[in-house]
Amino acid sequence: MTVVTQLSRTKISARKWLVAMPLALLTSGCDWVVMSPSGDIAVQQRDLVLISTGLMLLIIVPVIFLTLFFAFRYRQSNKAAKYEPNWDHSVGLELLIWGIPLLIIIALGALTWTSTHLLDPYRPLGRIKPDTPTLANNVPVGNLVDKQQVGNGANGAGKPLEVQVVALDWKWLFIYPEYGIATVNELAAPVDRPIRFQMTSSSVMNAFYIPALAGMIYTMPGMQTTLNAVINKPGNYEGFSSNYSGAGFSGMRFRFHGVSDAGFDAWINQVKQRGGGLNRASYLQLEKPSEKVPVRYYNAVEPNMFKLVVEQCVQPGKVCMSQMMHGGKGGGDSHAGMAMPGVNGGKGPQDSSERVEGALMKDADEKGSGNHWTAPADIKQDGANSAPGSQSNRNHTMLSPSTKPGTRPVANG
Numbered sequence: 402m403t404v405v406t407q408l409s410r411t412k413i414s415a416r417k418w419l420v421a422m423p424l425a426l427l428t429s430g431c432d433w434v435v436m437s438p439s440g441d442i443a444v445q446q447r448d449l450v451l452i453s454t455g456l457m458l459l460i461i462v463p464v465i466f467l468t469l470f471f472a473f474r475y476r477q478s479n480k481a482a483k484y485e486p487n488w489d490h491s492v493g494l495e496l497l498i499w500g501i502p503l504l505i506i507i508a509l510g511a512l513t514w515t516s517t518h519l520l521d522p523y524r525p526l527g528r529i530k531p532d533t534p535t536l537a538n539n540v541p542v543g544n545l546v547d548k549q550q551v552g553n554g555a556n557g558a559g560k561p562l563e564v565q566v567v568a569l570d571w572k573w574l575f576i577y578p579e580y581g582i583a584t585v586n587e588l589a590a591p592v593d594r595p596i597r598f599q600m601t602s603s604s605v606m607n608a609f610y611i612p613a614l615a616g617m618i619y620t621m622p623g624m625q626t627t628l629n630a631v632i633n634k635p636g637n638y639e640g641f642s643s644n645y646s647g648a649g650f651s652g653m654r655f656r657f658h659g660v661s662d663a664g665f666d667a668w669i670n671q672v673k674q675r676g677g678g679l680n681r682a683s684y685l686q687l688e689k690p691s692e693k694v695p696v697r698y699y700n701a702v703e704p705n706m707f708k709l710v711v712e713q714c715v716q717p718g719k720v721c722m723s724q725m726m727h728g729g730k731g732g733g734d735s736h737a738g739m740a741m742p743g744v745n746g747g748k749g750p751q752d753s754s755e756r757v758e759g760a761l762m763k764d765a766d767e768k769g770s771g772n773h774w775t776a777p778a779d780i781k782q783d784g785a786n787s788a789p790g791s792q793s794n795r796n797h798t799m800l801s802p803s804t805k806p807g808t809r810p811v812a813n814g
Contacts, residue, residue, distance in 0.1 A: 434612045439634035439659065441530055442520065442615040449516050456505050456512075522618055522628045525561070526595045529631045535595055561595040561629070564588070565707040568600070568607035568620040568642065570690040571649030576679075576707055582672045583679045583706075585687070585697035586655040591665040592635055598628040601711045603688050608644035611657050617643050623722060625711050632659035649692035656696075676700035681715050688715075 438444050475482050518524070526535045565576040576583045590596050600609055602620040610617040615630035632638075642653040660668060676698030677683070683699075684706065706715075714721035 434638075438613045439636055439638065440614040440630055440632045441528065442526075442630045443613060444633075445516070445520055446616055449512070449520070452512060453509060456509055459505055460502055520616075522616065522626075522630075524629060525597075526629050526631060529593050529595060530633060533593070559594060561597040562590055564590070564596060564598050566598050566600040566609055566620065567707070567710050568602040568609065568646075569688055570604055570647060571642075571653040571692055572687075572694040573609075573640070573642075573653070573655045574687065576702055577669075578702075578707070580669050580673075581700075581702055582669065582676065583699040583702045584672060584676075586694060587658070587696045588640065588655060589658040589660055589665060589668045590632055591662050592632055592659050594662075595629065595631050598630070599707065600626045600628065601707070603710060605646050606644060607642050607646050607653075609640070610643040611638055611640040613638040614640075614657065619644065623711065623713055632657075635659050635661065635664075647690070649690065652693040672698040673700040679703065679706065681706075681709070681717060684710075684715055 435443075436447055438447055473479075519527075528534050563578055565578060567574040567576070572586055573588075574583060574585055575588050598609070598618070600618060600620045601624060602622045604622055606622075607620045608617050609620055609628070611630075613636070614632055615628060618626050618628045620626060636659050638657040638659065640655045640657045642650060646653070658664075658668070678701040679687075679699035680703045684703075687697075709715045709721070712721040712723055713719070
């Protein structure tokens with residue numbers, strides 16, 4: 402009997418494993434970093450997802466339960482179910498059906514409105530942790546003037562770490578303007594210090610995403626986007642592109658290191674000792690499409706490199722977008738005809754004293770005309786001519802509006 406019992410238990414255990422194996426296979430590739438993030442912004446986004454899901458489940462679960470309950474209770478074979486063919490209304494049931502969803506929609510709307518503003522990626526951080534505001538020596542970061550006031554400590558977070566991000570084909574370039582260094586496919590930041598990312602792309606639209614840190618932000622050529630975030634736990638996190646951008650998209654990944662202040666200083670020194678220089682020529686080489694690029698360090702970066710990338714004028718001799726938009730002093734001649742042409746005698750808009758106000762900004766008396774109202778198309782004017790371009794067909798306006806609703810003055814030819 403003992404042997405038979407053991408064999409039975411072994412069979413039952415094996416069946417349990419066979420039942421659980423498909424579920425284990427389905428979830429083996431899941432990474433729950435989005436549900437267990439390490440940055441305050443990502444934590445708030447996680448909470449928003451959970452709260453919104455919970456509120457919606459307050460409707461979904463009862464509806465599913467009641468659907469199954471009514472289908473079972475009022476099945477054809479259940480003769481004990483009460484048959485009421487003339488029942489059509491219940492005040493209590495109507496309040497339940499409409500009142501609870503309405504309250505949930507109001508709650509979701511309020512939650513969405515507040516979180517949309519509080520978690521705006523362009524909004525400077527108001528805190529680095531639930532109990533730690535973004536302050537430096539009790540002075541708001543936005544009001545800092547003297548760099549001596551900046552620092553992390555008991556009074557709050559210090560000045561944000563500026564990181565300029567360029568999405569290349571197919572790698573990531575990170576520039577630290579405060580330290581004059583740059584890296585490829587490696588990013589580091591001190592724990593509990595605000596980070597301000599300024600992002601752009603060299604060629605096509607891409608998306609910057611570190612799930613443990615914050616949400617996804619798009620990068621676009623010729624434009625600059627912003628993300629404010631903070632990492633609260635030391636660790637080695639994964640970052641990647643979440644927007645398909647071509648053949649090497651799958652390898653467009655990088656590592657993000659959350660380190661202590663001392664660890665960050667050591668990392669900066671490592672980059673400065675091992676890296677080379679990043680100038681226009683080396684950037685143009687780096688910009689060329691390449692896949693699975695190893696980590697690279699640059700111990701010096703040409704000034705305004707990120708601005709040149711945004712304005713798409715890294716290549717020597719190429720006109721920057723800002724210069725194209727406002728043209729040259731003499732009608733754009735200083736930019737070899739690529740700038741916007743001058744107006745009113747060839748004067749460009751560089752000197753504010755020479756700028757001419759456009760017609761749309763002028764009053765009617767300044768333009769020598771008043772408001773016009775087009776006459777109805779179905780009214781035949783005297784002397785009208787069907788020939789294209791006939792001057793008689795252009796006299797279809799009036800200089801005074803209608804004075805009574807439903808009436809319309811007709812212009813004479």
